[in-house]
Amino acid sequence: MKLYEQTALQISERIEKGYFLVGDKLPSIRELSQSHSVSISTAQEAYRLLEDQGWAESRPKSGYYVLDRQNTPLNLPNITRPSQRPLEVTHWQEVLNLLCANYQPDSIQLSRAIPDLDAPSIKPLTKLLADINRQLPTRDLLSYETLRGSDKLRLQIARLMVDSGCQLHPDDLVITNGCQEALSSSLLALCKPGDIIAVDSPNFYGSLQIIKALGLKALEIPTHPETGISLEALELALEQWPIKALQITPTCNNPLGYTMPTEHKRKLLALTKPYDLAIIEDDIYGDLAYQSPRPPSIKSMDEEGRVLYCSSFSKTLAPGLRVGWVAPGRYLNQVMHMKYVVTASTSTQAQLGIAEFIAQGGYERHIRKMRQQYQNNRDYLIRLITEHFPDGTRMSYPLGGFVLWVELPGDIDTVEMNKRAELFNTSIAPGTLFSASGKYRNCMRLNFAQRGDERSDKAVEQLGLLAKAMIKEKQTVQ
């Protein structure tokens, strides 16, 4: 056990023994370093681990506080057990249904991963977009941006990425039409039909569908709801299969909500090094980690240019602006070719607007607010579900972002459940969408970006009742 792990263990034991109570302020980093005779950086590492483990949370400009880990009974799903062979991805039709669902205007959409777009702190962004359109000459507003994307925006993104530990030059970045294009350009650059891509599982259906569409195969690796992709399983898979690339979302994972501990990220890089494996790191929710500073990305530890870092402003600001980016490391030239080939360039206006929003401090203000809101909403939704869902329901404990993974007891089919939920105008994302092999039939993903209100509380309650009813039906049939 490393020194920082020992230090963290001592603190967590004290919390368990009630020496520190929920909500208590913990010793500052400086105090911890003095009282335990460890360096400042060891004390920092210890707090990171405590955050990763859900014992403590940091509050900006204030310090570390004991989390309500006891009261929210962590009833986590077990480590996943997907198929152990590379598979063709299926379930496009179900994804299409989700994407094209004709929602009623007053429906409760727990299905899609859309951030809260009513937050007042996002308003200045649309004001900037309006100003740009009134003030700039049309030739600057309406012409093609360069292939790499706006200089100004790339500079701001390079600055933001320092938070995740990355020291990049703006020219290391390519602006894309959302994170989806960052992922698709990366996979197009790396792979040929038939190639095998290892993924964490469950995995975002958008990347699974890229794998399908490009004729690749997905090898789903068992994944732990607290620590992420199983390094042991990955190591075995690498020995067994000619894996072309690894695609994972290690920080504030969608849909499982975990953040891989920093030490695991480091180990992942080390164990894939002999294979010179390309790693496509999706960090789209990374800046929405509840802890501050946010956890480091794998990219920040990569010395070989093997990591293709993909992200966007779709979860932090606004999906409809379609602005993302990729830092493709040593694959820069190939990815730029693919980005050109696929869409030629990215909206000029949106890039200018976002660059200005970040430069004026709007991004950081907004993110700070949203992190807090999403963390509160998480606790609220977990309490609701604990109250209303059938016994034996398990769920994730997200450390960032705004989606919750719920695993129902028994053999309930959430595709069926989603259909029936139409009756009360509510939609969920069925678990099978997140698997290449039709797993997770009894799971679903729920969005908690919006603050709960009477109607959404009611919807969750009705989902719980529906689940109970469906369990009963099964039992009667048997």
Added chain:
Amino acid sequence: MKLYEQTALQISERIEKGYFLVGDKLPSIRELSQSHSVSISTAQEAYRLLEDQGWAESRPKSGYYVLDRQNTPLNLPNITRPSQRPLEVTHWQEVLNLLCANYQPDSIQLSRAIPDLDAPSIKPLTKLLADINRQLPTRDLLSYETLRGSDKLRLQIARLMVDSGCQLHPDDLVITNGCQEALSSSLLALCKPGDIIAVDSPNFYGSLQIIKALGLKALEIPTHPETGISLEALELALEQWPIKALQITPTCNNPLGYTMPTEHKRKLLALTKPYDLAIIEDDIYGDLAYQSPRPPSIKSMDEEGRVLYCSSFSKTLAPGLRVGWVAPGRYLNQVMHMKYVVTASTSTQAQLGIAEFIAQGGYERHIRKMRQQYQNNRDYLIRLITEHFPDGTRMSYPLGGFVLWVELPGDIDTVEMNKRAELFNTSIAPGTLFSASGKYRNCMRLNFAQRGDERSDKAVEQLGLLAKAMIKEKQTVQ
């Protein structure tokens, strides 16, 4: 010879004999129908042919006029003779150089196909975008559009497409990030690496680079600068090779400027029918045809859903908004999958702004102005080049759009020429970019969207001097 062809011939003979002079108003369609005892539709077809052949032009709300075909000596390039084998596409580096060129702010960019963005008739579009951003709720402005794209915009596009003879339902359309994504989604949907794609030649480098990036092979078909792809050569190629799809730009071609005569379009559909060949029709410049009504698209004649029609607002309105569309016929599902996979969705704001601009009549007003401007600019540039370029220079006679193809005499390398033109701050698009096989070294494409002024006139004059100097150097060396 069909009746309309006879009728057209009679008129063109009268023009040749001086019976009608340049600038004269020709008989109206009704008059022609009466004087020649043909139906109204035959008279219409006859005028179309006369326009296609450069004898006459139609002026909106006024009628048909004799064109200055005599005074602008049509010194067209010969039919092209590309390689007769399927080839891997090369020259990505040269395309990249063009895309990433670091132009001086005051440089004369004749290289890229950018419309005139200073036109006053485009201004209301940015005003609408500003209004939208000030008035709509953020949740409508900033959220994902649906996968197919905005209902409102698809309705407007379906209406506009009636002009090209298409009767489509809005649900036949998928909105894309520019025409480039329409093309890339179509090729992704149809092809696997190694497949052969037939193309007109020269061909837009954007589509050639898709062919390269997806590991496909291009079979370049000889193409005539007045009538487009050679139907005879295409027929032979179809017998000889397992061609997977045909990609062409039959109306206001980039870079050659021709419009395939309507009869040829029909024949093309007929001759590819036994092969059930998929046709990717790029119509991005179609609405910029100088004749009115614009020529029909191949899509409008397609009864089998074999045509994947690709277009965008990048040449008619604004490339930086990145809004295009595809009408994929029977391949709708596959193309929608690819569109999802590649970028998930298209900018919400830009779609709303353009839809409103069309609905308010701004699109048609703008297009009417630009057609006239581009037609005038064409004549102006052709005169300049005739004056300043070396003897033996040939050039296209564009019937729409804003690019001119220039073929220099002798063995001049236009890549080298482009480098030297940096000295006087001028850039051109070298011909090799438009070929899979490095052909067209002595050709270049010039943009004439901007009204000529002293500086751009000077640039063209200097290009002419440079070409002459390069010819002399060659002669001295030999």
